[in-house]
Amino acid sequence: YTQAKTLVFSKFGEPSDVLHLHTHSISPQLPEGAVLLRTLAAPVNPSDVNTIQGIYGVKPQFSPLLGTPEPSVIPGNEGVFEVVAVSAGVSTLRRGDWAIPATTGFGTLRTHAVAEHADRTLIPVTSHEGLTPAQVATVSINPCSAYRMLRDYTDLIAASVASFSKDPSTPGGAWFLQNGANSGVGRAAIQLGRLWGLRSINVIRARATEAETEALKASLTSLGATVVLTEAEFLDRAFSSTLKSLTRDGRDPVLLGLNCVGGKSASAIVRALSPKGTMVTYGGMSRQPFMFPTGPQIFKRLRFEGFWLSEWARENPGEKRKTIEEIVALMQDGKFEAAPVEEVKWDWETKETVLKEAVQGTLEGFRSGKGLFVF
Ligand code: NDP
Numbered sequence: 001y002t003q004a005k006t007l008v009f010s011k012f013g014e015p016s017d018v019l020h021l022h023t024h025s026i027s028p029q030l031p032e033g034a035v036l037l038r039t040l041a042a043p044v045n046p047s048d049v050n051t052i053q054g055i056y057g058v059k060p061q062f063s064p065l066l067g068t069p070e071p072s073v074i075p076g077n078e079g080v081f082e083v084v085a086v087s088a089g090v091s092t093l094r095r096g097d098w099a100i101p102a103t104t105g106f107g108t109l110r111t112h113a114v115a116e117h118a119d120r121t122l123i124p125v126t127s128h129e130g131l132t133p134a135q136v137a138t139v140s141i142n143p144c145s146a147y148r149m150l151r152d153y154t155d156l157i158a159a160s161v162a163s164f165s166k167d168p169s170t171p172g173g174a175w176f177l178q179n180g181a182n183s184g185v186g187r188a189a190i191q192l193g194r195l196w197g198l199r200s201i202n203v204i205r206a207r208a209t210e211a212e213t214e215a216l217k218a219s220l221t222s223l224g225a226t227v228v229l230t231e232a233e234f235l236d237r238a239f240s241s242t243l244k245s246l247t248r249d250g251r252d253p254v255l256l257g258l259n260c261v262g263g264k265s266a267s268a269i270v271r272a273l274s275p276k277g278t279m280v281t282y283g284g285m286s287r288q289p290f291m292f293p294t295g296p297q298i299f300k301r302l303r304f305e306g307f308w309l310s311e312w313a314r315e316n317p318g319e320k321r322k323t324i325e326e327i328v329a330l331m332q333d334g335k336f337e338a339a340p341v342e343e344v345k346w347d348w349e350t351k352e353t354v355l356k357e358a359v360q361g362t363l364e365g366f367r368s369g370k371g372l373f374v375f
Helices: 046-053 133-137 142-152 184-195 210-223 231-235 239-246 263-272 294-299 309-315 317-332 352-363
Strands: 002-009 019-026 035-043 080-086 098-101 112-115 122-125 175-178 199-204 227-230 254-259 278-281 303-306 341-345 370-374
Touching: 002 112, 002 352, 019 352, 035 098, 035 133, 046 352, 080 112, 080 133, 098 133, 122 317, 133 317, 133 370, 142 184, 142 254, 142 309, 142 317, 175 184, 184 199, 184 210, 184 254, 199 210, 199 231, 210 227, 227 231, 227 239, 231 239, 231 263, 239 263, 254 263, 263 278, 263 294, 309 317, 341 352, 352 370
Parallel strands: 175 199, 175 254, 199 227, 254 278, 278 303, 341 370
Antiparallel strands: 002 019, 035 080, 035 112, 035 370, 080 098, 098 122
16 A cells, blocks of 8 residues: 545635645555556646635535545646556556646645546656656646747747847847746746747836846846836836837737736736737736726727636647647757746655645745745
8 A cells, every 4th residue: 555645625715724634545456547656746836726715717526535524625736746556558658657647637736646547647758858857847837828828829920030049139020928927837938939939028026126126037038038027117108119119110010918917917918919919818916807998909909818728728638748748848958947946845744734835825926936846
C-alpha cells in the first residue's frame, strides 16, 4: 500500500477555512488502464482559489470516494507527476515517465494519484531531459492559454510584417495589447509574441517604488515585450498620443487586446483597439466590471470574445496535446521561460496550516510569483 496525503474541501469557502489535509492509502491493485502517480510539482492558480471559494464558472462535484468524513473535492488543476506503477492496458506511459493531466479538474494538490484511463487522461512528457518539474508543472494552463489567444482570434502573424527577432525598431505590422502583462499568461504571451515576430503593448501594476517598477518593466522587456506601461500611464490622457506614434497613426493597427483584469483597464483596451480589432477577455483580476462603450463598438466594428481554456480543451483535445508539446519543446530549446514561482516544499511532515496558507496566499497580489508545491 502507498501512503498518500491530499488537500480536500467538503464545502466552499476561503482556502484557509475549508481546506483539510487527508491521509489515505492506495491499493497496489490498480484497475486496468490505470497508473499510479507521484506528484513532482503543482502550482496554485487563481482559478484554484476561486473554485474552492465556489465562485468559479464550473462547480466541482463533492465525492465520497476518498473516504473523508464528508464527500469532498481535491483542489488543483495543473501539475506534473512521475509514473510509479503501470497496470495492464496502458500503452502511452511507462514507469519513470513524467505526465501532466490532459484536462482541468484532475485534483493535483496531493502527494499521489491513481489516474484511470491513463492513455486518455494524461499527456506524457515524452522526454523531460533538461526540464525542471516547475517548468513542466506550469505549462498546461497559462502558456497554453496565451498561445491559443494569440493564434485563434485574429491572424496577427499575417498582419505583422515586422519581425521582432530581426529588428524590434522596424516600423510595420500589427500589435497586440494586454493588461495583466506580468501574470503567468501575460509573460507567456510576451515570449510567444517575440518568437512569432509580434509587437506588444503591455500594461502592469506599478510597484511600491519607481525603481521596482522600472525593474519589472525591464524584466518584461527582456522577455520580449516591445512597450511596457503602468496602469496609470495607460489610463492617462497622454496615452492616446503615445498610441498614435506607436501605431504610426493607425497604419500599424492594434488588432488584438487580451484582458486579464477588467475594470477601467479593460475599457481602455476597448478605446485603444483599432478598427476590426478583437478583445479577448480571459480573467477578471480586479473583480470590476467594465463599460463596453457603444461608439467604438459600432464605428470600429470591434469584436468581443471570452476565452476559457477548459472548454477549448474539451472541444480540441488533440490540439491541446500539440500545443503543450510545442511549448515543452521551446522550453527544452531554451526559448521559453516559465513564470517565476514561490516554491513551497510539501513532504510527509509538512503541516496542514502551511499548505492551506500557501493556497490562500495565491490571490494576495504583488508576489514574486505564484505558489508552487514541490514534493
Ligand atoms: P498569476 O497568478 O500568474 O498572476 C496574477 C496577475 O494578476 C499578476 O500579474 C497580478 O499583478 C495581477 N493582478 C492581481 N490583482 C490585480 C488587480 N486588482 N488589478 C490588476 N492586476 C491584478 O495569474 P495567471 O496568469 O495564472 O492568471 C491570470 C488570470 O487569468 C486569472 O484571472 C486567471 O483565472 C485567468 N486565467 C484564465 C484562463 C481561462 O481559460 N480563461 C486560463 C488561465 C488563466 P502583479 O504582477 O502586479 O502582482
